[in-house]
Amino acid sequence: MAMVFHTQIASIMEVLANAAVAEICKLVDDDYAVFRLEITQSQKENRALRRKLQLQELKKVARERAERTMRERVIASRFSSVKILDRYRGIARGHVSFVKPAGHNTWRDDQPITVDEGSGTSTQQVIIIESADVESAGPVVKLERSEGEHIQTGVPLVATEDPTTAPAAPRTRRSIMKVGGTLNAVLKSETDTKNLMGQGRLGCPPALRSEYLLDGNPSPRMDLSHQDSGDTLQIGNDPSCSYATEMIPSDMPVGLDTQTNPMRGDWNQYSSSVNSEGSLDKKGEVIVLDEVTVKVEGDSPLTWNANETHFGEGHTQGNTNDFSDYRKSLETNLTVATHSPLHTLRDRDPLSTPMASSDSQYLFDQVLISKDQRAKARGGGATSGNSKEKRFLCMFCNKGFSSSQKVEIHQRVHTGEKPFSCTQCHMRFTQAGDLKRHQRVHTGVKPFSCTQCHMSFAQAGNLKRHQRVHTGEKTATP
DNA sequence: CTGGGGATGGGGCCC
């Protein structure tokens, strides 16, 4: 009897022990799985952080070099003229802008070269297009090159081209030669670039051109591809008459979701919200500004690059206005300045060393002169001219406009957005009228004829200027 | 160097 009892006890104990072991094993397995999952996630995060770090380093190097270049040029400009600044404005940026020739075929913007991330190296001609999601898209480094110019980097490059220029391979690997890591190389590059720009002033801002295809016609595009994620970004290069957007490349997210693009809608909202009746000195408006500014900074990974000044924006005339207007705003409203993009810009600007500051000051002074001259000529100012109620303020320069559309169009001056592209060439314009006027270049239509000679002109203004030849009126020298 | 013309940028006005 006792024997049987012991046997039963033993069997029960065994069952219990097995159950306990099984339980323990299950727990261990579960924990192990969780542990593995956590490790995997940690590794993912590490990778993302590493990428981010690399990207930051890339940007930093590019920025520093560009700033060094700019500094030297500023010094040089003291002994020459402001034109030099204009001439080299492309370099003044933290990175090289997309430079597009005005009608010259020496370089086409369908020849971009994208450099995949992870290189850890940098060149001056690097354009870093930072994706909004670093992990998913990673940085894309873009090099500028001119036709016939061989650019090389020591990193694996993925160059994707416009199918029209590379019909055989939509995505081809291209050998690129680094122009150089020295300042001289940059100067050379810029010189070349200027030549390539054809009109010089036409440094088409740069950029990332997101595109809204209105007509939906199939058009050649170039792809910015990313090695890791395989994300493909379609950048408009559509020679057709599409609705294209050019954006300042700086740290603009590559994502084409323009809704989140602080350069556009959000800021227009801002502009609409800051529909002050007067100057921004009013407290309430300042508060609004602060809120909006904070919002902009928080909503987007976009950071105002110190080098992303408007010198490089490609709008020769607009540039001057921008800085001075910014400056005015900064001078008249410290609160705004504290949170304004430009202030952020300057804060982040390593140029803010004593010497560099004076250089920046010099730049401001120079552009102020031009700005003042133009303002006088036009009898308008940022918030002056009360002939009409201008409730809509440009968030970049504080200039007032009578409608949200006006300010939206105006802000393209700052953002570089050029929605209207020519079907015949690669020119892009900020306004439809500009495109229409430009089309006469291709059609040869010259509706404006001189009554005193047989000359005709495509533009009324040119006819008017021409007629001074007959009247003897001297053309104002610039 | 200068003048003339081509062309673009920016903004105002009008419908």
Place this chain on the structure above:
DNA sequence: AGGGCCCCATCCCCA
């Protein structure tokens, strides 16, 4: 409100 037109300023090229 939105679009189109116009004007002025300016850059660039060329003779």
